[in-house]
Amino acid sequence: MLGRLLLTLDALGMCFGTIFADCLNETHMFNPRWRPHAKFHNAQTVFLAIILSGLTLHYTWREAKTAELRREFLRVAAVTGSIYWIAGLLSILPPGTMGVDPEFGGPGFPQAKVFVGFMAAGLVGAWMEWR
Numbered sequence: 001m002l003g004r005l006l007l008t009l010d011a012l013g014m015c016f017g018t019i020f021a022d023c024l025n026e027t028h029m030f031n032p033r034w035r036p037h038a039k040f041h042n043a044q045t046v047f048l049a050i051i052l053s054g055l056t057l058h059y060t061w062r063e064a065k066t067a068e069l070r071r072e073f074l075r076v077a078a079v080t081g082s083i084y085w086i087a088g089l090l091s092i093l094p095p096g097t098m099g100v101d102p103e104f105g106g107p108g109f110p111q112a113k114v115f116v117g118f119m120a121a122g123l124v125g126a127w128m129e130w131r
Helices: 002-022 036-061 067-090 111-130
Strands: none
Touching (some): 002 111, 067 111
């Protein structure tokens, strides 16, 4: 049960963390310096996180008729629960990217610890349930 709760924490962090961090503050969607196309990609990322969160919750709590099927559901939950965080960690690699815009204290990548924490919660949770 603890493993499923960790996967749930991962999914809820992905869904609500993305909404609050990327939509409901002045650094992203409400930043007048952001161009419309940047806001489009931000919205795309937020909706992707919401979809992945829903899939993670679905496969975490879906009833399975066999132990093998239960393990497969947990594998899927681990993948859907970590894709967003992996993409976030890789996003700092292309030249010219920053985790924080200069006007808000950048350069920096404070999200890295959050990304690793939620991803670890989901992967450890899946492992705990899978074994």
